[in-house]
Structures are given as C-alpha cells and as structure tokens.
Amino acid sequence: MDKKEIKKTIRKEIAHLKKNHTMEWQEKMSALILSKLEETDQFRNARSIAIYHAIPGEVQTESFINKWHKAKQLYLPVIENDFLKLQPYHGPDNLKAGVFGILEPASNHPVDVSDISLIIVPGVAFDKNRNRMGRGKGYYDKLLKHSQACKIGICYEFQLIDEVPSESFDVPMDVVITESKVI
Numbered sequence: 001m002d003k004k005e006i007k008k009t010i011r012k013e014i015a016h017l018k019k020n021h022t023m024e025w026q027e028k029m030s031a032l033i034l035s036k037l038e039e040t041d042q043f044r045n046a047r048s049i050a051i052y053h054a055i056p057g058e059v060q061t062e063s064f065i066n067k068w069h070k071a072k073q074l075y076l077p078v079i080e081n082d083f084l085k086l087q088p089y090h091g092p093d094n095l096k097a098g099v100f101g102i103l104e105p106a107s108n109h110p111v112d113v114s115d116i117s118l119i120i121v122p123g124v125a126f127d128k129n130r131n132r133m134g135r136g137k138g139y140y141d142k143l144l145k146h147s148q149a150c151k152i153g154i155c156y157e158f159q160l161i162d163e164v165p166s167e168s169f170d171v172p173m174d175v176v177i178t179e180s181k182v183i
C-alpha cells in the first residue's frame, strides 16, 4: 500500500473509533486536553492564537473559545478558494456555517499567518514523533508551511497511532496534547 492508501485506511479506522464516544465523553476529555494546553508556556505567552470551531468527533473547542476570546485574540479558519485563511473571532453572533457546515467568522479581514504566535491544529491522527494527518485535503499543510508559529496538535488518546505515514509536504507539530499526555 502506498502512503495515500494507508492514510485512507487510518481515516476509516479513526472514524469508526469515534462512533464509540458520546458527546458527553468528548466534552469531558476536551476540557482535560484544553486545561493541559492552558498550562503550557506557549499558550500563556501567546497573544494571537488560531484555533478551530470543532465538529462532532474532534476535540471540542466551543467552551474554550468562549472562555478565552476576550483575553487573547483568537482566529478561526475559513476556506477560501481551496486555501485556509485565518479570520479574527469576534464572538458567537458573528459566525456563519461555511463549507462542510463548520462555523466560520462572517467578517472578512484575514490576518497574515506570520502574525499568529500559536496555532492549535485539529487532526485525524498523530504519532509520537508529532507527525500529523488531517482530513486529506492538505488545507492545514498549505497554511502551516508559511508559518513560524508554535503548532500544537490536540486529539483524543485513541487518535494517537504508532506511525503516521508522513509525506514531504506534511508539517510536524511542536507539541501534541491528549487527555493523558503531552508529547
């Protein structure tokens, strides 16, 4: 199997594992994961932080976004012509459903990625070398390529696998956080 095929198989396996976890479980674990994130120096020192608005099965970020958006400048991804742009988050009333039904900021003032000091990255799976794979569209790879920011991947423990088949364009994380460890 080539790397693309292996990634496809992993995506199916993780999607299957996600079905075993209720939203209640996800909310509880997400709170644990995000409390570990809050304890990192990278988070404490960051003023401008990119995060994502979660969909079911991902580490749930809504309470965290509400908690921090006044103390830090938060940005959320918006898909524009097959590229991710980071738009400032101005509160829950300023969101609209974008492609794939993910909530995105409605305003259009994208920030330069070089102005962001920390990017919280979602992923389908990560490994102990902090390699990451996503949903297979390369959106985050293309965004992270242009960024010097600290990149922190967050996921549930069941999304940590032995080895993500990393390809030349995959950008590794600086830190990966699950409910039971910080890698």
Ligand SMILES: Nc1nc2c(c(=O)[nH]1)N(C=O)[C@@H](CNc1ccc(C(=O)N[C@@H](CCC(=O)O)C(=O)O)cc1)CN2
Pocket (backbone or CB within 6 Å): 015, 052, 053, 054, 055, 058, 077, 078, 079, 084, 100, 102, 122, 123, 134, 135, 137, 139, 140
């Ligand atoms: N919460 C969140 N926001 C994000 C991302 C993400 O992974 N999570 N993205 C990271 O790139 C971008 C959106 N990328 C996406 C890429 C593909 C699919 C997708 O293929 N959806 C399938 C089924 C869902 C699945 O893969 O399980 C579909 O709609 O048919 C969804 C989002 C930007 N915003």
Ligand SMILES: Nc1ncnc2c1ncn2[C@@H]1O[C@H](COP(=O)(O)OP(=O)(O)OP(=O)(O)O)[C@@H](O)[C@H]1O
Pocket (backbone or CB within 6 Å): 007, 132, 133, 134, 135, 136, 137, 138, 139, 140, 141, 142, 145, 167, 169, 170
């Ligand atoms: N830096 C890049 N420049 C151009 N194309 C890229 C780049 N990175 C990835 N791609 C393209 O995107 C496709 C998907 O890549 P990959 O499977 O690594 O996505 P992913 O990491 O799972 O997705 P995502 O980053 O959206 O979460 C690749 O086949 C590649 O052609």
